[in-house]
Amino acid sequence: MANVDKMLKDRERRKEGDWWAFPEGDTAFYVCPSVREEDDYAYYSLHVHYGVGEKNRMVVCLNTEINDILVSDPIRTFMTKDVSGGCPICEGIASGRISTNSGVTPPMEKWIWNIVPVFHRSSDRLPWQKMDPEVRSLMGNWTLYDGIMDGFASMKDVTRFDQACFILCTRTGKDMKTRYKVAPWLDTVKEPVNLIKKRPDIIAELKRSLRPGSDHDIHRLVAKNALDRAEIEALLGGVELAEDDDEDEGTGKNPVPNMKGGDAAKAILYDRGKGDEAAAPEGQAPPCYELDCAPDDAECQSCEWLKPCAAACGAELIVEESGGGGEILQASDAVKGERYLLDGKLVTAAGTAKGAVYFQDADGVKIKADPKHEITTASEVEEEAEEEAEEEAAGDRDALAELDGLLEDKASKAKKVTKKVVGKG
Numbered sequence: 001m002a003n004v005d006k007m008l009k010d011r012e013r014r015k016e017g018d019w020w021a022f023p024e025g026d027t028a029f030y031v032c033p034s035v036r037e038e039d040d041y042a043y044y045s046l047h048v049h050y051g052v053g054e055k056n057r058m059v060v061c062l063n064t065e066i067n068d069i070l071v072s073d074p075i076r077t078f079m080t081k082d083v084s085g086g087c088p089i090c091e092g093i094a095s096g097r098i099s100t101n102s103g104v105t106p107p108m109e110k111w112i113w114n115i116v117p118v119f120h121r122s123s124d125r126l127p128w129q130k131m132d133p134e135v136r137s138l139m140g141n142w143t144l145y146d147g148i149m150d151g152f153a154s155m156k157d158v159t160r161f162d163q164a165c166f167i168l169c170t171r172t173g174k175d176m177k178t179r180y181k182v183a184p185w186l187d188t189v190k191e192p193v194n195l196i197k198k199r200p201d202i203i204a205e206l207k208r209s210l211r212p213g214s215d216h217d218i219h220r221l222v223a224k225n226a227l228d229r230a231e232i233e234a235l236l237g238g239v240e241l242a243e244d245d246d247e248d249e250g251t252g253k254n255p256v257p258n259m260k261g262g263d264a265a266k267a268i269l270y271d272r273g274k275g276d277e278a279a280a281p282e283g284q285a286p287p288c289y290e291l292d293c294a295p296d297d298a299e300c301q302s303c304e305w306l307k308p309c310a311a312a313c314g315a316e317l318i319v320e321e322s323g324g325g326g327e328i329l330q331a332s333d334a335v336k337g338e339r340y341l342l343d344g345k346l347v348t349a350a351g352t353a354k355g356a357v358y359f360q361d362a363d364g365v366k367i368k369a370d371p372k373h374e375i376t377t378a379s380e381v382e383e384e385a386e387e388e389a390e391e392e393a394a395g396d397r398d399a400l401a402e403l404d405g406l407l408e409d410k411a412s413k414a415k416k417v418t419k420k421v422v423g424k425g
């Protein structure tokens with residue numbers, strides 16, 4: 001049975017081509033971080049010519065000085081055409097062979113963004129509708145660029161997963177009378193959205209669709225849309241190209257101002273789960289997996305995915321102060337000079353005398369124990385943490401001599417170190 005919904009959706013997509021357009025009304029959207037970790041920009045600026053050929057096509061300018069994406073490294077994987085040799089349209093305009101009265105424009109700058117539309121309403125008298133999260137690529141004008149960049153200016157980074165700021169685009173009118181108004185969505189400026197907690201579906205969509213080589217890889221989009229010199233010459237000569245049904249020809253980059261694409265988001269998108277697959281239990285991971293590890297949270301503590309998740313998120317695992325999971329022994333097994341946990345306290349074995357086993361705690365106090373008393377081997381991390389805490393405490397004592405006020409702060413820090421122990425496998 002044919003899936004009509006799917007067919008209709010597919011037709012919509014074909015009509016859209018590679019570039020999404022905002023529907024009329026208000027659309028609140030999330031700005032995606034860059035596709036590649038090493039990209040400095042969450043967008044690409046691209047110069048295009050309009051009004052080329054019978055169908056008034058948009059054509060990517062082949063001047064690589066302004067469209068350096070055409071000669072960038074990542075595009076080589078996708079570019080099947082030879083786009084070197086300069087732009088015949090720019091040359092034609094410069095020599096007078098092409099008149100701009102013909103409708104052909106000089107290179108005009110556009111900006112390619114990936115976004116996820118989140119809410120929409122066709123008029124401000126109607127309620128907001130939640131949209132299914134889907135990454136959309138769009139080739140925007142200055143208004144869009146400027147509006148989104150206002151978001152970056154006021155929020156530092158609107159793409160942050162833990163503090164995302166949505167942008168609001170209001171589209172009015174149709175065709176030549178279409179007007180856009182774009183600005184950060186004030187609700188989310190005042191109260192940024194924690195996507196990890198509130199919209200894991202958006203993050204899941206980003207993980208799914210925003211990857212190098214995906215349909216939203218800007219380099220791939222540009223490679224797909226660029227025409228080579230001969231094809232452009234043909235268009236200029238009035239010859240239509242073989243049907244590839246796309247009206248739009250998008251391409252190019254040329255980074256403009258300065259902006260990094262969401263460091264926090266990057267960490268999640270690009271570094272997730274490195275080397276942790278082996279440790280992951282079988283079955284379906286919870287939706288928060290790799291996103292939001294909070295090992296001091298009871299829910300996280302009891303989750304079987306805790307260890308790989310903490311490793312992927314870079315979170316610190318908390319190990320019980322006592323017990324510690326070491327090997328359980330009897331006091332009589334203690335080797336002189338080695339460290340053990342005795343009743344939850346880190347001690348060093350000091351030897352045996354008169355049928356009893358002696359230990360020494362960190363302060364040098366001797367502890368007598370029955371040979372059958374239970375002790376556990378202390379793991380390295382526990383020892384390190386204890387030592388660290390000791391150093392901190394020693395530092396505190398020195399500091400106290402100098403400055404009373406400093407003590408409290410440091411002591412509380414030392415306490416924290418004792419409690420938080422980096423997890424080990």
Ligand SMILES: [Zn+2]
Binds near residue numbers: 060062089
């Ligand atoms: Zn050009």
